[in-house]
Amino acid sequence: MRDVIGVNEPFEGLFSAKVRSICSLEFGFLGRQDGLLWYKDSGHHVSGEFSMAVVQANNLLEDQSQVESGSLSTHEFGPYGTFVGVYDGHGGPETSRYINDHLFQHLKRFTSDQQSMSADVIRKAYQATEEGFMSLVTKQWPMKPQIAAVGSCCLVGVICGGTLYIANLGDSRAVLGRVVKATGEVLAIQLSTEHNACIESVRQELQALHPDDSQIVVLKHNVWRVKGLIQVSRSIGDVYLKKAEFNREPLYIKFRLREPIKRPILSADPSISVHQLQPHDQFVIFASDGLWEHLSNQEAVDIVQNHPQSVRYIFYAKKSEYLN
Template sequence: MGGCVSTSSRSTCSSRSNGETVSPIYGCCGQKRTKRTFSDHVITMHNLPSVPHRIFMNGKSRTSCIFTQQGRKGINQDAMIVWEDFMSEDVTFCGVFDGHGPHGHLVARRVRDALPIKLLSFLLASQSRQNGPGKTCFNGNTKKLEAGDSEKDGPAEDKSNSLWREAYLKAYKSMDKELKSHPNLDCFCSGSTAVTIVKQGSNLFMGYIGDSRAVMGSKDSNDSMVAIQLTVDLKPDLPREAERIKRCKGRVFALQDEPEVPRVWLPFDDAPGLAMARAFGDFCLKEYGVISIPEFSHRLLTDRDQFIVLASDGVWDVLSNEEVVEIVSSAPTRSSAARILVDAAAREWKLKYPTSKMDDCAVVCLFLDGKMDLESDYEEQGFSSATIQSNHSGNAIESDDGQKSEPSLQRNFTVRSSDESDTYGRLVVEDDGNGETFPGEDQNWSGLEGVTRVNSLVQLPRFSEERPNP
């Protein structure tokens, strides 16, 4: 299958499920190798389950807990991941991905697995170009540079920020391109959101599309817990989002029975009614203003910052930022925080919208002080310290190619007519040159509170003979 970058800096070997031994790819610094090429970082995607400190099912890690629960719309289309020691020690990658459309669950899982690998790959490639041949070290230290670098390249923070921004933009673009050329995954009317963060020491780098959200719990000057929204829900009615979509001939309006939910529509058909302005996939709308370019931001963490919560809109539709922070901060154990938050969201769905189908919920809670509960607490909560492979909450067993048995989806299916045969899954680093348009730096949108909706997509487009697939 495809390629990936191992970030393990340990000298031990990982074992695959079939008993095959996989040699680790060592860290960039202080190793025996005298000459490194990019191919040294590439292994197969099959090795992902054996990567240490990477969890993607209900459970916990050394610094976080994650939990997802299927709603009442069919198969769980949410995916999540925490990857500690992402590229070195003290670097953690977290993400939540909310799929939509007939194959949204497969899109979300594919993005979950491939996006962090692409992000690391582009970061290493950018660092290699910046340092020149033979200098590929990126050990995660952004506090200082080599002597003289600060005068030449600016502050260390600016240099690191620029590297991560470039890596995020290229990784998201590459991810969308990969989905479009996938031979077995139809993303024409299916897609996924993404909210991803990288914690590197006291630096927090964020990239996101769609309406999944990140919120931080922090203490104010009175030691009271407050909620700080870190990302913006990229809805179609945000001024710049709406302007771009309309400029590309797409339409933005809400249905009469849900006036609070703006949606994106094709110029010639009342479909598909996408409830977000940016997403992976959804190629039926990519020519009409929906994009996969992420918003990127950087934040310096302080001692007052306690934890970060990433969640899909199934949580934000019924709970406010303040309620989420209060629930997590008051959880009896840290390892139970994500599960308790999902349970609270489920109760609110029943109370606030008894006639609506509850949406899928996925939560990642990252505790910034790096501390968790005692092991006995984990056992009491029923969590596993390793990746859980078992089926939970009725979810179908995961597979990237769809070769599995899963619940029947009460949706229409559309077959994408594409002859693209680009090899899928191999990690390729591309230099985009100057042709890519990045989002503006001066976008100061305020975050929108989540609103309830029946589906992210209203219906799939019906193309007539006179209007072939765009």
């Protein structure tokens, strides 16, 4: 599936104690459906507006997306802001659904404990989500062992108090549209770090972490893959590449490694960046790799800038191409 969430004017709006949660949605519920396209043209969050669109590329919808706006803690007095999540699942829908149900709740709990938003809060929320899904796999392993090979990329954006936090596992991407005052041009600025073995620095990182494994990254069918199996090096789930007890029978043989796992091959530690929003920051695009395989950062920003209310039609026109 291909996800895109555009958050407009993230720097506008002051948060007050009277603000309540104003948006909580999953595609197919509050959005609209047109064949394999789910979309929401326009919605409001405490800092501005957003729009969302999804094109289903598989028979089974493996991905989830969410926007939550209002209190970012379990307390009514805040802090207030907006949470955006894009969860690009693979191998099945279980991990992305689990993230959708639990990550934001963990974030609210840790925000309450710390009484503020921070990169540390977000990292703890990711860790708790990973640990929770591992516990689920442990419980279901005897009846449903293939759940060990289900995982998800996890891209999150949090806007709070004029600060934008971006956290990422995998190869989804967040791109900012920023106006150049001198020319009026809107430039694309990538905010997220990606973890895909096609990136040389990612391969080097894996090789440094596993110096005794000459097959840690393998070029297979002209695509770099971790252990010849998966392109992303960081994810939630995919526990068959994190714990040896889940890389054995009755897991399908195509997922089983010849040698036992000595240390986790994949990581669930997100790359996190923090940005102070400025008046010339216009919008942020959050999308899975399906979008970025077809559009450059600047092309996507140009589309949103030039057609802010017509993005869904552009993606609808691309649907057949995405499904090939």
